[in-house]
Amino acid sequence: MNTEDMLQEAERILRLNDKGHYTVPTHGLYPFQWNWDSCLTALGQFRLSPDRAWTEVETLMAHQWPDGMVPHIVFHERDEGYFPGPDVWQTGRPTPTSGITQPPVLGMVLEQLFLRENPDHRSESRCRSLVQAAARWHDWFYRCRDPQGTGVVALLHPWESGRDNSCDWDDALAQVPTEGISPYQRKDITHVDASQRPTAFEYDRYVALLECFRALKWDNTRLHDASPFQVVDPGFNAILIHSELALSRLAERLGDKALAHRLSERAARSIEAMDTLWHADLKQYACLNRRTGQRVNSASVGGLLPLLVLPQGHEHVADLSGRLADWLDKAPFGVCSMDPLDKRFDGKRYWRGPSWLIVNFLLITGLRQCGQTELAHRVVQASLQCIQKSGCSEYYHPMTGEALGGGTFTWTAAMVIEFLSMDDSQALLSA
Numbered sequence: 001m002n003t004e005d006m007l008q009e010a011e012r013i014l015r016l017n018d019k020g021h022y023t024v025p026t027h028g029l030y031p032f033q034w035n036w037d038s039c040l041t042a043l044g045q046f047r048l049s050p051d052r053a054w055t056e057v058e059t060l061m062a063h064q065w066p067d068g069m070v071p072h073i074v075f076h077e078r079d080e081g082y083f084p085g086p087d088v089w090q091t092g093r094p095t096p097t098s099g100i101t102q103p104p105v106l107g108m109v110l111e112q113l114f115l116r117e118n119p120d121h122r123s124e125s126r127c128r129s130l131v132q133a134a135a136r137w138h139d140w141f142y143r144c145r146d147p148q149g150t151g152v153v154a155l156l157h158p159w160e161s162g163r164d165n166s167c168d169w170d171d172a173l174a175q176v177p178t179e180g181i182s183p184y185q186r187k188d189i190t191h192v193d194a195s196q197r198p199t200a201f202e203y204d205r206y207v208a209l210l211e212c213f214r215a216l217k218w219d220n221t222r223l224h225d226a227s228p229f230q231v232v233d234p235g236f237n238a239i240l241i242h243s244e245l246a247l248s249r250l251a252e253r254l255g256d257k258a259l260a261h262r263l264s265e266r267a268a269r270s271i272e273a274m275d276t277l278w279h280a281d282l283k284q285y286a287c288l289n290r291r292t293g294q295r296v297n298s299a300s301v302g303g304l305l306p307l308l309v310l311p312q313g314h315e316h317v318a319d320l321s322g323r324l325a326d327w328l329d330k331a332p333f334g335v336c337s338m339d340p341l342d343k344r345f346d347g348k349r350y351w352r353g354p355s356w357l358i359v360n361f362l363l364i365t366g367l368r369q370c371g372q373t374e375l376a377h378r379v380v381q382a383s384l385q386c387i388q389k390s391g392c393s394e395y396y397h398p399m400t401g402e403a404l405g406g407g408t409f410t411w412t413a414a415m416v417i418e419f420l421s422m423d424d425s426q427a428l429l430s431a
């Protein structure tokens with residue numbers, strides 16, 4: 001596939017999965033709107049139609065909860081092909097939604113959409129209300145997921161991380177009681193081979209957490225303290241801070257100086273708090289189990305994502321870049337989701353080894369910001385090689401580039417459009 005073919009294929013997939021005002025990640029396996037999928041998809045959509053890109057995020061934000069939370073799934077239509085559907089969540093929203101959230105990439109995406117528009121025809125009022133809504137979501141995070149005011153927020157469910165079965169959650173998830181959960185039938189393994197998906201042990205705990213929160217009527221003033229799973233993830237917090245800084249810059253440009261100031265102050269505090277997650281032995285960031293107070297000895301890609309917020313020359317940039325380069329030497333098809341030398345690494349199983357283009361994109365963004373441009377180029381190239389070899393799949397075996405998970409995948413296609421629009425991606429491909 002040459003770059004022109006890749007671009008055409010990516011555009012075809014965005015159209016194939018377009019439901020008019022939102023996009024499904026892929027038909028069959030994920031037949032609804034997902035939070036961070038939609039936001040990242042908007043970046044690719046922008047190149048086809050700026051108006052369509054704004055609509056994608058506006059549709060998501062139209063389903064923000066009154067308390068500020070933005071749900072991880074919006075169930076626009078009935079579809080029996082996915083578990084757990086709206087009847088399991090029972091969140092009582094006018095349009096059914098799930099009751100948990102996902103990585104807040106919205107802020108960074110809004111800034112990109114805004115900057116990419118022709119300055120003479122900018123959608124200022126659309127952007128202004130989205131910035132206000134996104135800021136309310138961030139306030140919700142710090143109010144409901146950091147009630148002690150530590151500066152870093154906790155995940156209450158692995159699905160919130162977007163990296164569902166990452167090894168990072170293994171210990172905390174094992175502590176989640178499953179007695180009395182309702183019987184259920186998974187649908188994911190009717191679409192994708194079970195060897196590429198989470199295990200039954202993990203699903204039981206995903207359902208147990210859902211039922212625990214449902215019993216609390218999705219009251220976010222109670223969920224955090226009641227949850228048997230509370231993990232502080234450096235990757236998730238880095239995304240939140242990166243978006244917070246983007247929102248602050250946008251608020252400044254749009255004339256809301258008070259908001260800009262409030263967000264940048266909070267971001268500065270959170271960067272300091274995130275630094276307590278540095279793991280000197282692993283030479284990267286790592287999670288904290290807030291329930292037990294213990295550090296999590298797990299070297300996943302989440303611990304490299306703080307590259308998104310570290311300034312050039314920060315003492316940890318060299319360590320993180322070194323690890324990333326080392327992983328690429330061992331597995332050249334994108335950045336592994338788990339340290340390839342870890343005994344739990346599994347190149348086929350979802351977030352326990354495979355590479356994901358959206359994570360590669362976040363790392364590239366961070367690397368460029370930290371001045372690591374050569375390494376960023378290497379990740380672009382590694383990502384496009386997956387596409388050349390296997391098309392737009394959900395994820396890839398990082399050692400072989402084999403397509404894994406769902407096919408004709410929306411956010412992967414959007415990332416292809418992003419990568420191909422970056423300087424010198426063409427030259428890199430033919431190198």
Ligand code: 9WN
Pocket residue numbers: 025030034035036037072159161162163164188
């Ligand atoms: C649960 C849609 C979503 C992504 C997540 C990915 C996967 C869902 C699932 O698919 O999660 O949210 O059922 O496996 O892990 O990151 O947003 O593409």
